[in-house]
Amino acid sequence: MSATLVRVDAVMLEARAAELAKRSIKTSAKLAGIDIAIRCTDLTTLEGKDSEGRVRSLCAKARMPRPGWSGIPSVAAVCVYPNLVAVAKEALGGSGVKIASVATAFPSGLVDLDVKLADTAQAIAAGADEIDMVIDRGALLAGRDRLVADEIAAIKRLCGDVHLKVILETGELGSYEMTRRASDLALEAGADFIKSSTGKVGTNATFPTALLMCEALRDFYRKTGQRRGLKLAGGIRTTKQALTYLVIVNETLGNAWLQPDLFRLGASSLLDDLLMQFEKERTGHYAGADYIPKD
Amino acid sequence: MTAFTYAPAPERVRPRLRERYGLFIGGRWTAPEDDRFMETINPADETRIADVAYGSTADVDRAVRAARKGYERWSALKPADRAKYVYRIARTITERSRELAVLESLDGGKPIRESRDFDVPASAAHFFYHAGWADKLEWAIRGGASPQPIGVCGQIVPWNFPLLMAAWKMAPALACGNAVVLKPAETTPLTALALAEIIAQADLPPGVVNVVTGDGATGAALVDHAGVDKIAFTGSTEVGKRIARSTAGSGKRLTLELGGKAANVIFADAPMDQAVEGIVQGIYFNQGHVCCAGSRLLVEESVHDEVVDRLTNRIRTLRLGDPLDKNTDIGAINSRVQLDKIRELVHSGIEQGATLVQAECELPARGFFFPASFFTNVHPSHRIAREEIFGPVLSIMTFRTPDEAIEKANNTPYGLSAGVWAAEGSKNMWVAQHLRAGVVWCNTFNKFDPSSPFGGYKESGFGREGGVHGLHEYLTLA
Numbered sequence: 001m002s003a004t005l006v007r008v009d010a011v012m013l014e015a016r017a018a019e020l021a022k023r024s025i026k027t028s029a030k031l032a033g034i035d036i037a038i039r040c041t042d043l044t045t046l047e048g049k050d051s052e053g054r055v056r057s058l059c060a061k062a063r064m065p066r067p068g069w070s071g072i073p074s075v076a077a078v079c080v081y082p083n084l085v086a087v088a089k090e091a092l093g094g095s096g097v098k099i100a101s102v103a104t105a106f107p108s109g110l111v112d113l114d115v116k117l118a119d120t121a122q123a124i125a126a127g128a129d130e131i132d133m134v135i136d137r138g139a140l141l142a143g144r145d146r147l148v149a150d151e152i153a154a155i156k157r158l159c160g161d162v163h164l165k166v167i168l169e170t171g172e173l174g175s176y177e178m179t180r181r182a183s184d185l186a187l188e189a190g191a192d193f194i195k196s197s198t199g200k201v202g203t204n205a206t207f208p209t210a211l212l213m214c215e216a217l218r219d220f221y222r223k224t225g226q227r228r229g230l231k232l233a234g235g236i237r238t239t240k241q242a243l244t245y246l247v248i249v250n251e252t253l254g255n256a257w258l259q260p261d262l263f264r265l266g267a268s269s270l271l272d273d274l275l276m277q278f279e280k281e282r283t284g285h286y287a288g289a290d291y292i293p294k295d
Numbered sequence: 296m297t298a299f300t301y302a303p304a305p306e307r308v309r310p311r312l313r314e315r316y317g318l319f320i321g322g323r324w325t326a327p328e329d330d331r332f333m334e335t336i337n338p339a340d341e342t343r344i345a346d347v348a349y350g351s352t353a354d355v356d357r358a359v360r361a362a363r364k365g366y367e368r369w370s371a372l373k374p375a376d377r378a379k380y381v382y383r384i385a386r387t388i389t390e391r392s393r394e395l396a397v398l399e400s401l402d403g404g405k406p407i408r409e410s411r412d413f414d415v416p417a418s419a420a421h422f423f424y425h426a427g428w429a430d431k432l433e434w435a436i437r438g439g440a441s442p443q444p445i446g447v448c449g450q451i452v453p454w455n456f457p458l459l460m461a462a463w464k465m466a467p468a469l470a471c472g473n474a475v476v477l478k479p480a481e482t483t484p485l486t487a488l489a490l491a492e493i494i495a496q497a498d499l500p501p502g503v504v505n506v507v508t509g510d511g512a513t514g515a516a517l518v519d520h521a522g523v524d525k526i527a528f529t530g531s532t533e534v535g536k537r538i539a540r541s542t543a544g545s546g547k548r549l550t551l552e553l554g555g556k557a558a559n560v561i562f563a564d565a566p567m568d569q570a571v572e573g574i575v576q577g578i579y580f581n582q583g584h585v586c587c588a589g590s591r592l593l594v595e596e597s598v599h600d601e602v603v604d605r606l607t608n609r610i611r612t613l614r615l616g617d618p619l620d621k622n623t624d625i626g627a628i629n630s631r632v633q634l635d636k637i638r639e640l641v642h643s644g645i646e647q648g649a650t651l652v653q654a655e656c657e658l659p660a661r662g663f664f665f666p667a668s669f670f671t672n673v674h675p676s677h678r679i680a681r682e683e684i685f686g687p688v689l690s691i692m693t694f695r696t697p698d699e700a701i702e703k704a705n706n707t708p709y710g711l712s713a714g715v716w717a718a719e720g721s722k723n724m725w726v727a728q729h730l731r732a733g734v735v736w737c738n739t740f741n742k743f744d745p746s747s748p749f750g751g752y753k754e755s756g757f758g759r760e761g762g763v764h765g766l767h768e769y770l771t772l773a
Binding site: 006007008009011012013015016022023024025026027028029030032033035036215246250251255258 | 297298299300301302304408412564565566567568569570572573612621622718738739
């Protein structure tokens with residue numbers, strides 16, 4: 001399988017992204033944006049030192065981000081490593097919050113396919129609703145598109161109804177053109193979502209990358225009539241960043257994409273800032289960081 | 296699910312405005328000799344903003360005389376000291392940037408996003424750039440000749456970029472040691488008057504810069520004045536031709552930056568999403584009131600439908616409305632006269648058989664607005680393919696080979712700018728070489744820098760503004 005090469009020019013792509021980043025999102029638009037951003041958050045912990053206790057407290061926050069404040073929705077999902085899925089499953093029971101698990105030897109993906117499949121199968125068996133897999137960037141850069149696509153297709157077959165997010169790790173792809181190529185390839189291979197980053201390399205989600213991935217999703221939709229999702233992850237810490245991502249999605253894909261089935265923000269500390277800004281918008285003054293529960 | 300719609304985000308800063316503006320002559324604000332004033336209005340709601348003096352022939356004469364005196368002091372200054380003044384103007388523009396941006400949008404109708412992010416910073420950049428040249432002019436000239444100022448420069452600027460065009464003209468003139476009489480456009484005098492305040496704030500010697508507001512007759516009086524050594528004009532080709540006739544044989548130096556009907560050429564291998572952005576930037580920037588606008592789109596036949604499809608979708612997201620709203624992409628048309636002209640040409644396009652596509656959007660009840668539009672099925676003989684519309688209206692035509700693209704692109708009396716979009720570098724270069732236009736942008740559009748010369752071929756004028764080339768237009772070689 002090989003996607004047609006779509007040309008991308010960095011200068012105008014970045015200029016357009018910068019233009020969208022200048023949208024002024026205030027008052028009612030800001031409140032609506034914060035609400036959407038919370039509903040679309042994958043509250044994430046992916047550290048070597050993660051423990052069951054840590055995951056339980058994260059899950060409690062995912063269900064009810066700020067007890068005592070009305071009108072705060074639950075987040076979309078909690079995202080953890082495979083061996084913590086069972087813990088999350090128990091903690092989230094009945095809440096409607098989904099469990100996402102990274103898999104396929106996250107974050108490098110440099111193991112054989114059978115190990116990737118086993119990793120994925122374990123996460124699904126433990127109760128994952130969503131799988132965040134990584135692609136083999138080395139193979140893609142070496143021009144072995146087929147291998148990359150076949151792996152995605154194999155994992156998707158295993159996933160069945162379990163939602164598959166395919167992490168492109170754009171920070172390692174070296175060019176916008178390669179990011180576009182990876183997006184097209186993943187969509188054709190059956191990804192339910194394309195996801196920008198693992199959060200584990202120097203460059204994570206950026207505005208131009210998000211715009212570029214939206215363009216790939218839009219073109220895929222126009223070609224096939226299928227709406228596939230976008231997940232942006234890594235380095236998203238502020239409400240302002242989150243709102244800019246919403247603007248990019250809104251003006252490239254449309255309002256229909258701004259819901260958890262089609263859009264996610266993978267983040268850990270972002271939720272705290274969203275809560276603070278929500279309260280600021282509602283009451284006119286900032287709640288101190290100490291009024292926001294740490295997970 | 297919550298809908299994500301943008302709330303109004305108006306720029307709230309209001310500039311200091313006077314009820315009534317006089318003429319800035321000899322470093323002072325003076326009343327016009329005839330005591331005549333004209334209104335300047337906000338094109339977004341048709342309300343009066345202020346009264347502005349109407350400069351008569353007698354006022355122009357006073358201004359030119361004041362400029363002659365100013366010139367004597369200014370040209371005798373040490374160049375490094377001139378640089379300090381020009382630098383001070385640049386800094387003051389930066390300091391007052393927000394106020395200037397609002398003023399520009401109020402008076403001219405352009406979106407605050409553009410006046411804030413383009414007009415005002417680019418204006419400051421021109422003064423900064425030229426401040427650096429003031430004491431290095433020998434190095435701008437080849438062959439060791441000694442560069443000298445020309446004298447009194449009459450500068451007539453248009454309404455599409457009122458402050459920026461004033462900066463383009465004034466900054467090099469001052470850096471080279473000339474004095475200036477500036478005539479702003481009739482519909483957009485306010486930022487030029489604010490610039491006069493800034494000149495006063497910067498403490499330039501009296502008469503070095505004079506600002507005389509008025510209409511075409513005021514401009515004609517300036518062009519015809521015997522005390523003027525050079526005329527620099529940006530505006531319509533029609534007026535430019537008149538100026539060329541009346542200055543002929545007078546010994547006055549002349550530079551003209553006139554109309555355009557630029558070709559924006561899209562090849563099949565172009566980065567398509569970015570090319571669509573380039574099309575939007577090329578024709579909808581400043582409501583299409585841009586002399587170098589990419590108003591003729593030439594698309595390789597095999598990708599015509601795809602480009603039209605993408606563009607149709609893209610213009611749906613353009614936000615038309617209050618120029619002072621920070622999320623507005625398309626503001627008000629500058630004047631009723633211009634709106635009528637756009638409507639008339641669009642009507643001719645429909646009459647002659649082209650297909651009109653317009654963004655569906657509600658136009659504000661008051662003010663002068665026109666939606667983002669383009670025509671398909673345009674033939675080179677249509678008026679909309681030949682005449683400058685100077686509005687948010689694009690004419691789309693096709694070509695099959697690079698030779699045909701060049702032939703069609705150059706088939707115009709104008710030659711100000713052009714764009715080419717192709718992934719292949721050698722094709723970009725080949726096309727750029729063969730386009731007869733003063734500026735050719737490759738895989739981008741409407742990029743400007745004070746160090747880069749700007750100017751036209753053919754009926755788009757002559758002379759260059761910006762860069763080393765622009766300095767030559769304000770110097771004589773002794």
